[in-house]
Amino acid sequence: MSTLKPKFWKPGTDAPGTGLHEERERISEGSGEVVVYNPHVSISIEQQRQRLPIFKHRNHILYLVEKYETVVIVGETGCGKSTQIPQFLAEAGWTAEGHIVAITQPRRVAAVTVANRVAEERGSIIGNEVGYNIRFDDCTDATTTRIKFLTDGVLVREMMSDPLLTKYSVIMIDEAHERTLYTDIIVGLLKKIQKKRPDLRLIISSATLDAEAFKDFFNNNETNDKSKDTSTIISVEGRTYPVDIYYTISPVPDFIKETVNTIVKIHKTEPTGDILAFLTGQDEVENVVSLVIEQARHMSDKQLKMKVLPMYGGLPASEQMRVFERTSKNTRKVVIATNIAEASITISGIVHVIDCGFVKLRAYNPNTGLEGLVVVPVSQASAQQRSGRAGRVRSGKAYRLYTEEDFDKLPNSTVPEMQRTNLATVILQLKCLGIDNVLRFNFLSPPSSKAMIRGLELLYALGAINDNAKLTEPLGVRMAEFPLDPMFAKTLLTSGTFGCSEEILTIIAMLQVQNIFLSPSNQKAAAEKAKRKFSVAEGDHITLLNVYEAYIKCGKSSRWCHEHYLNYRGLCRATSIRDQLKKIAKKFKVKMLNSEGDVDVICRCIVAGFFSNAAKLHPSGSYRTIRDNYTLYIHPTSVLYVEKPPKWVIFNEILQTNKDYMRDIMVIDASWLYELAPHYYQYGTEREIGAKKARLE
DNA sequence: GAGCACTGC
Structure with missing residues (x-):
């Protein structure tokens, strides 16, 4: 991690002064992306590999993997762990005799980009020796692939057909500290698999903070003799630049205002460096964007201009792309983002980070069964991750819009998703994988029993489990195989007997995609009018069915979508989801029927x-x-x-x-x-x- | 007449 030198400044005063800048050629990697800076300096791929900090640890890592069943690796940003460790393992023989080394990633893009980089380093074409497998895109070869990158969700699916993951010799769980739902499921299951497969090796890549917890979780040594430990930790330094942290000397009453002020102050006092500000939601982002643009107008004859850009998940893809464009020398990029910029995407050139101290998270209330979004203070781990975004190209600065005292009071890490979610799907999948007593499953962070009971109750009502909480055959088993919430899976499996499976497939696929109806801020009325053309009295489900059928009728035309204010990419996605669901439904002999215009039967289903x-x-x-x-x-x-x-x-x-x-x-x-x-x-x-x-x- | 962090199968 970057050195944290606490400094202070008073809100509403000038931002702290300029630091030293250094820029050098380097190759960096982190959160899945692989970036080669300064392409003008040309060195061979092999030289690039050897310059990565992890290279010095090659033999030690291989020794630990040999000796311990589980190795927790604390690899700082840019150390090269995701691209190099799989290659070390392959070179050391872990892919001999048809065995495969698997590396999981929480995100699709990460799996693809890292796989491509590794294939390039090995001088092979992607999909042969090195491949990846993500939903809708399996780029592996059944006989030749030795290093395989996959999303953690895909690995869980693989366990359903091969519960002991017999083809793998080593499984590396990358970014485990993010504690996504699937990472936690995998971690719990792997502990169980290890008991039956002592030859299997696990590598858990994690941040410093969680390393000890992972090590303890996987350590099967019940004696006090440390030499009998089955897990260990290794740390590898990264390639980042120091980031100076600044706290406010008093609490900030309005972080929107203070974000705007801080941006203006940085722009006035710092000669170069792009700015990234973290806020909690779309509204705040748009609000700050317009306020900063307004302020920029008042700044007279500045040599350095500002280009202010919003960044959030709901933004159309074309507008998202703008934050990755290079700006001219006399323009400073100012990106106002939600949490999407914390781990999911990396914007190059960021030197100044502003952290409002809050984040919007999903929360589940097991008393009401309701899931919702709430704004909560960030964790210290999140705040660190945000600050780190300033130290990727040269030494940077992070401005935290809260006091150091308040930082100390923040929780160490974010509550894992497992404890913030509706558990029906998790329980269904665990049961399908042979975990009968889910209440006693080895959770890294056990969810509340109330949440568990609520999940079991829903599965029982749907007929997926019986009076003894056992998975029913065939209904429960089949439901678990669909990449859908149990309620959708049940609807789809029942649709054959209702005689409307074609329509149900469409409706479910459409409901999996967000933002089908576009509403550009300057054409709201027209977009609303366009939507009304598809609307029916039965409600949103049948309306979506109409949209999809019209989209097929027009020949899946992107122009037609544009004219009707529909999200073309979303409809494409609905088509692939529909195809995948249809395949699984056919496997389970769901009769493919059309209701011939009988809407009632669709609604009943x-x-x-x-x-x-x-x-x-x-x-x-x-x-x-x-x-x-x-x-x-x-x-x-x-x-x-x-x-x-x-x-x-x-x-x-x-x-x-x-x-x-x-x-x-x-x-x-x-x-x-x-x-x-x-x-x-x-x-x-x-x-x-x-x-x-x-x-x- | 309101407004949705982010992933993933």
Whole structure:
């Protein structure tokens, strides 16, 4: 990590002065991307490899992998671990006799870019000796691939057909400290696999903070004799530049304002270096972008101009690309971003980072079963990661918009996703992998039992597990195989008997894609009008079906999409998801049928999976859930946001903002609930059942 | 008449 020299400045005063700059040629790697700086200096690939800090540790790493079942590697940014360790292993014979070395990544782009770099270093074509496997793109060869990069989700899928992962000799879990849902699932499962496969070697790549926890988790030594440890830690220095950290001397009342001020001050006092500011959401980003542009206008005859750009997930791809463009010498790039810039993307040239100290995270409330987004203070680990973004090209500066005292009070690390999510899918997949007692599964961070019970309850209601909490055959097993939430999987598996599987495939695929309807800020009215052409009284599901069918009818034309304010790339994605789901559905002999225009049957089929998300209109105009009598509202983006709201609806998800909104809503008939979900409405204590029934009247 | 961090199968 970069040296942290705490410094202080007063909010509202000039930003601290200029530091020393050094620029040198280097090759860097981190969060999956591989960047070769200064291409004018030409050195051979082999020379480049040998200059990476990890190269000095080659023999020691190989020795540890030989000796220990699990090696935790703390590799700092730019040390070369993701690209070099797999090659060391291959060179040392770990890929002999048909064995494969696997490296998992939390993100698709990372798997692809690192794989390509390694293939290049080995002078081979991607897909032969070195390959990758991500959803919708398997670039490996069944006989020749020896080094395989994959997303952690794909590895979990592989376990379903090969529970002991027999083809792999070594599995490296990269970026394990990010603690994504799938990383945590894999880590728990690998511990189990190790007991049956002592020959398997694990390498866990992690940040300093979590290394000890990973080491302890995998250490099977029950004695006090350290020489019998089965896991160990090795640290490798990185290639980053020092980043000076500045705290405010007093708390900041309004971080939006202070972000703008800090940008202006940096621009006035620092001669060069691009700026990256972290905020929590799209609104804040757009707000700060316009405020800074406004300020820039008031700055007279500046030699150095500012190019202010927003960056967040919902931004159209073409606009996202702008942050990667090089700016001219007399222009400073100022990127205002959400958390997307913390790990998912890397913008080159950043020297100044501004950290507002907050992040928007998903939170799950096991009492209500609702998932929502909440703004919370960042963890120290996150703050460090953000600061580190300033030290990739030369020494940089990070301005934290909070006091050092407040930093000390922040949690060490972010709560793992496993403890912030609805567990139905996780439980279903674990059961499918032979973990019968999920409550006793070896979780790195166990979720609350309340959340577990809530997940089990839903799976039971869907018929995926029986009275003994065992996976049902074939329904439960089949549900687990779909890359879908259990409620969707159930809907799809039932669609054959309803006679509408073609339509259900479309609707489910469309619901997996965000932002199908575009709404450019300057053409809102026209976009709204275009959307209304597809809208129907039954609700959002059938509306999406109409959109997809029209898209197919026009020959999947991108121009047509553009004219109708539809997200072309999103529709392409829906097509590939639909194809994949259809393949799996056919495997399970789901009859491929078209309802021939019978909309009722489609709606009933959806209720067969989504009965637990039912709500009834309340005289106040809001809705109440059947299960918990919880108050919800129709989201204004729904086609059902109309003067005469329907009496009964089911919804796809809940969005918690100012109010608790239902999104993707469909009109139903109350009698369908009794008919299609008898289980669910007979579940619970007498009193609970009585209450549910009363609400159904 | 409101407004959605980010991934992933």
